[in-house]
Amino acid sequence: MEKTTLFDKIWDSHVVKSVPAGPDVFFIDKHFIHEVTSPVAFLNLEKRGISVKYPHRTIATPDHNVPTVDQDQTIKDKLSRMQVEKLRENCKKYGIELHDLGSAHHGIVHVIGPELGVTQPGMTIVCGDSHTSTHGAFGAIAFGIGTSEVEMVLATQCIMQSKPKKMRISVEGELGKGVTSKDIILYIISKISAAGATGYFVEYAGSAIRNLSMEARMTICNMSIEMGARGGLIAPDETTFDYLKGKQYAPAGEAWDEAVAHWKMLKTDDGATFDKEYHYDAADIEPMITYGTNPGMGIKVVENIPTTEGMEGSNKTSYLKSLNYMGFAPGESVKGKQVDYVFVGSCTNGRIEDIRSVAEFVKGKRKADNITAWIVPGSREVEKQAHEEGLVKILEEAGFVLRQPGCSACLAMNDDKIPAGKLAVSTSNRNFEGRQGPGARTMLASPLTVAAVAVTGKITDPREVLEN
């Protein structure tokens, strides 16, 4: 029998038809929508005079532009309010399940999908958001789509896609103290570059990946897009099943046993081939931080910013433009640089484990005076759990406040904008120019590193604080 990869198994079982010399007609099991990339899709459905074909396969939540304070009040920003109201209107009109602001399962789409157990192994999942790759942590094919494709899914539950090439990235061994899954993915992207996996779908494998919790796996898959990959996935195992068991939309009783039996078959066959493979040693990975304006521009916190040696032409010009924006010089160290803002949150690191690790780290310490800190839970469920576990109290004693759920300062569509020129260290996923507000400068790091920055006020290797 032909040896196939996990990706092949899921992809091939969702092809309705292959168009000759064209893409596949690809069936989508679950579709998440939010307020920003869906309104035009609904508008176009109306223009065509067609409806939503399978409303029960779509789930909605407003997350991108929502405020993270006073969510019980009317949204002040008129345009944001209109988008959220449009989402409500469309969900009501077509019978789509909506987890609205203030409801028990409101939150970032990529946080609530797994929490509800909607995300399951073997599924195909799309959303008009590139970080849909997060759901790949469950052994699903999940990726971001444009609004035209959102419209296609609403209208037909299918999109037209050419099958990507396959890449496997294996990380073997044990992670050192103070090193997290965020460091793994920032390390990988720094090696492969921000475009190195374009055209590929990635499978993450190896003992270091298998040993990660579901939350940590989601962080890795989430950032697949930051190296250009459409998505990334991890074969489901006991960790996956334990996470899903008992979740609202997970199968129960006999159906659960049947589902698990099926899910256990979802793995890459021994001897199956990939178009590209990378191998890394977990012992080589240390706390990472980005210094430039794309996520591939990352170094260990203790390293110096690369010099321009060996660069020329537009490559060198673009590199210097990026450093100029950041206010950094080639060859200098980032350690000790004074920081203005820290942000903990986003679909990358806004889960309970992230809030927990920050709370544990800052327990008994104080936030540095020069730091403005925004800690934003990924969902109401995370917020609730943080209260129940006493994390909010610990954070407050250390001078931090937990805000309300949403995408927040990750993309600064709401009021959570880092002011121009200010330096932020962020657990989010993109350090693009102006991503966190016009003129804002962003360095990406793990929740632990961000916690270390928050208490010292400057770029700090979290291990130094842990050792003291």
Added chain:
Amino acid sequence: MAYDKFTVLRDTAVPLPTENVDTDQIIPARFLKATEREGFGDNLFRDWRYDVEGNPKQDFVLNDDTYSGKILVAGKNFGSGSSREHAVWAIYDYGFRCVVSSFFADIFKNNCLNIGVLPVTVSAEFADKLFAAITADPKTEIEVSLPEQKITLLSTGESESFDINEYKKSNMKNGFDDIDYLLNMSSEIEAFAANR
């Protein structure tokens, strides 16, 4: 929605050789708060094009009258990051119908094809030739022929062929979109969905 047909485009071009231009640069997130598709061109490359007071930055290429045309020649890894189709809407609304680069981000390229902006991938060498020719003479014309899958620098006659699958090519030539295709096969999709 069906869009403009694309066959042969012959025009001058705007050069933007910066590498890794992400969709947050093409259209910053704070301008995504619309519920309709029109008007995004005004904010195309907003933060590179205007200062905080809204005054045009003279050193940015879109503010330089020397350059114009329906073709944008861009640097390597163009359109990375967010899946926001608004980025392509902004490019289209501004007046571009074709983007040329030696490397496109995946979702961006798909989004282009879905709304009728032709993404043309050329070799790094050919991209360099285009940049040099446009900079030397901004009136340089480029011809992009979809039927022939060929891009030609008319001043020198140098050309290169580009890839596009037959299905998308036919869609673009005829101004069809994927939904037209998918709606035509709804019974096959229904049969498939019934088993899932």
